[in-house]
Amino acid sequence: MFTYFVHRVLIMIPTLLVISILTFVIIQLPPGDYLSNQLEELRSQGESASAMAKIAFYREQYALDKSPIEQYALWMGFWPGPNGFSGLIQGNWGQSFAYDLPVKEVVGDRLGLSFLINFSTILFIYVVAFPIGVYSATRQYSIGDYGFTLIGYLGLATPNFLLAMVLLYYANVYFGVSIGGLMDDKYINQPWSFDKAMSVLDHMIVPVIVIGTSGTASMIRRLRANLLDELQKQYVTTAKAKGVPRLKALIKYPIRMSLNPFIADIGNLLPDVISGSVIVSMVLSLPTVGPLLLEALRNQDQYMAGSLLMFLALLTVVGMFISDVLLAVLDPRIRLTGGATK
């Protein structure tokens, strides 16, 4: 297992480096940058000497006049700039040109809230999908199975943002609940307290359901299919014939075996959940990194966009790492193709 861990980490570190390069290339792809756009705007309005000087300062400070490779090395903290090594690795996320503030200050609690929402969504998906999947498989073609299958297909077919808008409307009209935002207005920009945490939990229910619906639906389908495969195997028939109690014959092997793809799917689920949460955050006005990221990409606020994209990529890569390690622990078996192969 230790060897597996080392091999897997050795894949993960270069993966993150490649992602950082791709992220930087993507945010550099559009012509110009935030400052050149600002410069054009100022020129069209008649130049302001102080604004022009500020832009020139930023251009020098953040090496925007240098080659993309140098800019990348400075951004990551691989190369010393005017203030020595001062990049992502050193905890300096750069400057948000649009807000005229360090990215770290603009982002504030949003990273933590984004992590909380994504983590809660994954948890929600597993907690809901597991019992329903098991029920649907063990009571195949029952009314309950048909009901859950229908709900599952609806969940798969409904876009998250549409579901968010529908819930936004009905929660307000029928329950008088405003589900926009992630906490009551009085707690915004206030220090963390128990009441604020409870308010966040209260506001998280709807976003988690909205983001998690399609993932839950696909997980139910997958677990149902896996478990049905297992339940039709001869060892289950033998166990039943020998009088093994029904519940034990279900839990002992079939459920355990059908859990493997269930866990392996965290890797596929995470990118969906994270990208889904970005869009849903826009619709529900959630103070996560989603709306900031979209705004930064639109404005070409390159350090803001780059830092947020790196954070989302890191979440995905770490999630996949955890999923792979769990799978290696749960299912350390070779895959047999046809005959016995090594």
Place this chain on the structure above:
Amino acid sequence: MMRVFTYPLRSLLGSYLRALFGVTLTLVPLLLLNPISVIVYLLVFLLCAFVWYGLRAILRQFTCFEVSGAGIVMSGPIRRHIKWEELDGFNLNYYSTRRDREAGWMHLKLKGGGARLSIDSSISGFEELVRLVSQAAAENGLVPDKNTARNMQALGITRPDRRPSVAFGTANQ
């Protein structure tokens, strides 16, 4: 007659390169880039893991496993032995970092008499070693778990029903 199994240097080369690559990837940022504390803790943890991985490769280079009718002995910098009659657990796991689970490696773990042995499939004659261990396990009435059974099947080893003494005799002829 005794059979000796060692890790060929060629199979350890990959481990040495991985350890070196890992140490470089973690040590260079630690020494040159002055990272923030969270990254420092993470890099130090990973550095320790890579150093241990490298040390383990060195240990393996000087370790050999001697298998006889009496038991299995690990000799080298660390010496351990398990008598066959004391063997009370073994499992054979398969790991792969690829999504299609190809190009992986196996890992054999034995325990008995208060000792534990851990052997990688990069050792020379791994299949024969697994066969001998499974015969000894069968003699002790040990039933392999489902994962072990599947992995043994992949190696073309079915659960033997012969006595290990006979098996060791034939294996050494």
